[in-house]
Amino acid sequence: MSPPSADHDRTARPGTTVRTLILGSTSRYRRELLTRLTIPFEVASPEVDETPLPGEAPAQLALRLALAKARAVAANFPHAVVIGSDQVADLNGLPLGKPGSHERAVAQLHQMHGQTVIFQTAVAVVCAESGFEQVELAAVKVKFRELNDDEIEIYLRIEQPYDCAGSAKSEGLGIALLESIESDDPTALVGLPLIRTCRMLRAAGIALLATSGARP
Template sequence: MRPNEIILASSSQTRRELMDRLGINYRCISPDIDESCQNENHADDLSRRLAFEKANIVAKQFPNALVIGSDQVAWRKHAPQDFIGKPLTHDAAIAQLQQSAGKTLCFSTGLSVQHAASNFERTCVEHYTVSFRALSLAEIERYVQKEQPLHCAGSFKCEGLGISLFEAMHGNDQTTLMGLPLIQLCAILRQFEFELP
């Protein structure tokens, strides 16, 4: 059974921009879920659960739609139990970047695609890492002032000036770092006979 529409279960502007790349019709519905940790002790577990819940709450309301949920958790290498959230304030963004300077930051990005009418559910976690170069306080302050990454886990926008903060990036799909793994998503959409491209 082919879905009658595609719904992105998100209010994220970045995820909408990523979906727009695909050139397919979809709409956004923001799921109302509690995004706080529920005893998860690994970033993969938290990102997987949140992606699933986002898609599931919307899929239950629209069973004939193909619903896409995604969530991302940042963490420093060797510490997947210490989640790094959105800084929300200027000072917190500076502090996050000071802590990341010269270190590797990892991202677990959960993707869940659900079609309730056919009992289809696919949930996975994709990974991406960025290695920060040594950063001076002046560089960090200039960056935060210019790009205002207050709603970005890790306090940077890789699609913008944030790229200047890195020594290296590693992963199979850069869109994983941006919050919606498009390679995996496209594979699922093709299963439902959406033409890409």
């Protein structure tokens, strides 16, 4: 686990409990996004098997894995509030994961060019000690441009998005591959829907906008 990312007042209001906040993910993208909330948190690897179940729809896969990741970390740190998240690219019901290699990324972008892909991004918040558990899904509709072989090759060589579901970073040069993005939670496509995350953290007792209170 990493040290807290910021130093804030940890004084709890009477009758409240100060809980550590843990991001149950080793994703550097999710870590950067959570840092935007300016609250201290730690990071732990959830060690969850991400293999899809037979016939499992992309949205259900994302929801199941987000909750499994949060529960896995919460089991080791029952006093903490734990965030788990997962993203699955959904191409006409076909789940697309992280490519992991240049060749697989080329194949994914060939599959997706000219298509509309739904990026199913789930986030779960769990506290084992209090019994709190919530999970939500943010669906981001992304329309890819018609892409030629040279564009795909140039993009992948420059950005190397092999650890990204769908083989493209919308926050970087990958935006040049797209026609449009539709979402009600702007950071969901990057990997962590912060509007939904904030809503669940408040429900779990984390005071996000307070100089004192139940902040981790």
